[in-house]
Amino acid sequence: MNTETHSPAVAYLGPRGTFAEAALVALSLDSTAAIAADSVTAAIDLVRSGAATGAVVPIENSVEGSVSTTLDELASGSPLVITAEVALPVRFSLMVREGLSIGDIRSVATHPHAQAQCSAWLRQHLPNAQLIPATSTAGAALALAHSSSTEPAPFDAAIAQRLAADRYGLIVLADDIGDNDEATTRFIVVQQPGALPRRTGADKTTLVVFMTEDHPGALLEILTELAVRGVNMTRIESRPTRRAMGDYFFSIDCEGHIDDERVSEALKGLHRICRDVRFLGSYPRHDGKSALLRDGVSDGDFADADAWLARIRSGTA
Amino acid sequence: MNTETHSPAVAYLGPRGTFAEAALVALSLDSTAAIAADSVTAAIDLVRSGAATGAVVPIENSVEGSVSTTLDELASGSPLVITAEVALPVRFSLMVREGLSIGDIRSVATHPHAQAQCSAWLRQHLPNAQLIPATSTAGAALALAHSSSTEPAPFDAAIAQRLAADRYGLIVLADDIGDNDEATTRFIVVQQPGALPRRTGADKTTLVVFMTEDHPGALLEILTELAVRGVNMTRIESRPTRRAMGDYFFSIDCEGHIDDERVSEALKGLHRICRDVRFLGSYPRHDGKSALLRDGVSDGDFADADAWLARIRSGTA
Amino acid sequence: MNTETHSPAVAYLGPRGTFAEAALVALSLDSTAAIAADSVTAAIDLVRSGAATGAVVPIENSVEGSVSTTLDELASGSPLVITAEVALPVRFSLMVREGLSIGDIRSVATHPHAQAQCSAWLRQHLPNAQLIPATSTAGAALALAHSSSTEPAPFDAAIAQRLAADRYGLIVLADDIGDNDEATTRFIVVQQPGALPRRTGADKTTLVVFMTEDHPGALLEILTELAVRGVNMTRIESRPTRRAMGDYFFSIDCEGHIDDERVSEALKGLHRICRDVRFLGSYPRHDGKSALLRDGVSDGDFADADAWLARIRSGTA
């Protein structure tokens, strides 16, 4: 991250105790000064306004899919870039205020997605509990923590990530209560454009591509621009442009860094054939996997071709 | 629709008064006997179990994008097909119980998406009203209608489609309060496989495509199978398979009917190269637009080619 | 070969003793009744007129390339098909009339191609001999054999294949005098259309493809039709259509038999997009190599896809 020592803090999708805060910790960012924002949009706006040096927001979940708000925020408005990513396993815990045991629980609050992902456990262990939707898992934990004898929370327990219990002084009654042990969420750090993260050899580049018109072969052409330069696409997501039904943009991740010759030539190719291409950053992959290159597309191959062409042009080939 | 006279009713994403019910009416289905289901999943389960002859559910919104639950439900479980579609403009109305005027409103309930889409109107006309999230717009209207003096609803007004006011006897104080006049939602009718809707010449075919493995050029190959037969893709959406981060399936709409030769040959091509292809139906397009065919891909062209090959094989060419 | 017992003999590019006659022998055709034609065109015309049941003519040489006359003859006129092929090593011998030894040779006649291919040997062993161009190698041998004391041939030796010495009673003074041991010529048997040779699993299909118009991407489209069905092209040759500079047709060999599903679908695809496709036969490869198929393009894969589509159409998938 190109943060500077005197810069303002990093924002994240709050409140305290969210997976986003856990991601911030996993990225070794300073959580003590971090700003908990009310929404993805709010976190990103803090970066756009300069009030935060970066924002940690979710972009993709292995169960729910892409986080539309994040994709849409990055695709419009003033330019931002992704400078880092991390993938966290999604682990849910059942938490209560001190003194309550599982037999006392008649109502449980959590975000509907979390509720869906813990449904098997809930059916087995709390078949009669009323399930109350909350705006976020951490929000449920927060409300539970803030309840008092005079103003009790309208529920007895919350399902949230363990960090929320730590942050709010709640007691964890059960861990890992989600149905899917493999579930992960990928978080990104979003910043204003500036110096890009250095190329590591195991990088990812994110793009938003708007097509020139509604012509049927446009996506095929886009993929061909990437394929011809040996650039592998690892994610593609279509999103409505909000202009008309059937008008889409594509959010694309591909292997490699803008400083890789194959990536830069492909980006320029896309720029030439698309209505608009928005560069959303080149940054180290969370899994550290290097791109598997086919023959002829390494930087050395590109340099050889440049030298060859120069010799031809000078008549010395 | 291949409903039969004695068959059970059609289900829809309820409660009464939703856009889905409005879609059902727009599709000339019988709304009086229709079953309001609690969720997209519940509506579809009614079809799977045979308790409903079909389900009317949203699949795509021009502002929010695809409805993930619908895509995911159709991509797994027992096979279903889409037999019809309709696109409805998204129009929101502010509604109250009889006797209340706009000056009395201190709180408004609606679904967060609707709240977002009416935010400009709300800022201008109800800047101080508390905004209360509801599970659905019609749900907010229903709760308002069911409130009584002894058990009042915890809010004064609901934002929902006009049909909800009709269904629940509420009073509309303002119409068309959304920010985006162009917003539309597309609904589909989902049924058990059986006789397919007849080819009209302006049809759409929906597919779910699972790739054989994580190989970079797979999507390019899929698009090439379609392009070579002159089949235009009109929508593509990637969704996680819920197996691992980075493992996707594609939900694809293309022009044409499975009874068009170009479509059937392309489908067979996809079947041959993909891990799995799920056919989700061929049905008339909501906009009635005929496919624009390039040379050589009409049914006549395919028949000519068949006849030519037969002559060659018999040695009479 | 679909010859019939009462049918007329096979023609070949004569005179007796040519590589074409050697090819005829290698193909186990009856050489005693075979008709030596003056030219490729004459041999093929004998087939077209019904005077010969087939013609053995060269189509490709590993050193000189394609035999243009053969390609052009097959590309126009009444339809013919290739029913067999054989590849022969090109071996040259120096031959004289009985009684002459190498020291006596002051002039050598042969076809210019043969002369070029024996130039190293000639420089070394007959540096001072006058080299006389002949219409064909066997023609030089024939002229030498026909010479007499009253009407001597205007040269002392001929360079031709060994078979010519046998046919004409000449004496071979040196064998294998060509520079290139690897040189081979491929010969084909051309017949009128009728029952095709059976599929052997190691077959080749030959096509002539005329493009619909002078549009730049036409060849790319043609190759894509083949590639999408997993049909490998093994030879492509462009030839002028004799209409205007820059107007070409393509002569194409690809792996597989017209009875292979992938081949027949590809042929029909070409028929749909090209101005004209002329089928020139499916026949066993001279080298017996089976096609290496990628996944999804075997006949079994095509049959599976047909069955799948049938289930979908009947609503039983």
Add this chain to the structure above:
Amino acid sequence: MNTETHSPAVAYLGPRGTFAEAALVALSLDSTAAIAADSVTAAIDLVRSGAATGAVVPIENSVEGSVSTTLDELASGSPLVITAEVALPVRFSLMVREGLSIGDIRSVATHPHAQAQCSAWLRQHLPNAQLIPATSTAGAALALAHSSSTEPAPFDAAIAQRLAADRYGLIVLADDIGDNDEATTRFIVVQQPGALPRRTGADKTTLVVFMTEDHPGALLEILTELAVRGVNMTRIESRPTRRAMGDYFFSIDCEGHIDDERVSEALKGLHRICRDVRFLGSYPRHDGKSALLRDGVSDGDFADADAWLARIRSGTA
């Protein structure tokens, strides 16, 4: 042409009076000092050795197709480039020594191709004349001119281009006796590498492409490298590499100049994926036709893409 004032003369496929000499004249090269070479190979060797500053040789005929020797000579040996081209209509004349009239002609010499192309005229006007093959049309005229009463030529007339009659003092008895008025031959000027002809906007680039291995999709990949950059191919010819049957190289003409960005990027792409690419020059098209460019591939589009990428890299996009 990058000739220098003191440099040696230009060579051409002789003898004097050939179409190649006519091409040399049409190209405004100095014919008085030009060197008549015995063969295409000899003419090109004069350039390679430095004995000639350039060579005018045929490369393609609208009826016979490519001139294999020229293609093969340019594809191997020390590098040469094409610096100009011209297309000449192929017109044949019947010529005799002074004093002979058409009724006196019993034998006619010419090159077999010319004989074939004049066959209709010969059948009509000289049905009984003996047709004698000559190594070249101009060679026949030369032999006729050199005949004397003591050593007469073994034929009465020659078919050659009119220029041959001028050069050898023969009398033309009939002009334009070819069957095909549209027949043309394209000639090129071949030189040693050096300063390339300037870009004119209506240029052609010639390449020789050797594939990395015998892999089926190689040609498709080559064409895709060109197509992705909007480079139109106008000619493709396969030729055996003389290594083994089935081992080819491709001789390719495409629109544009190596100084066009789309061409140079495509060349570098080919260099990266092919075993070898030999650049055979960028030079003005004989027909002066400008390339028809699709959107996004002009030099301006490439420059815009470069600038855009530079802004992204500097963080100012």
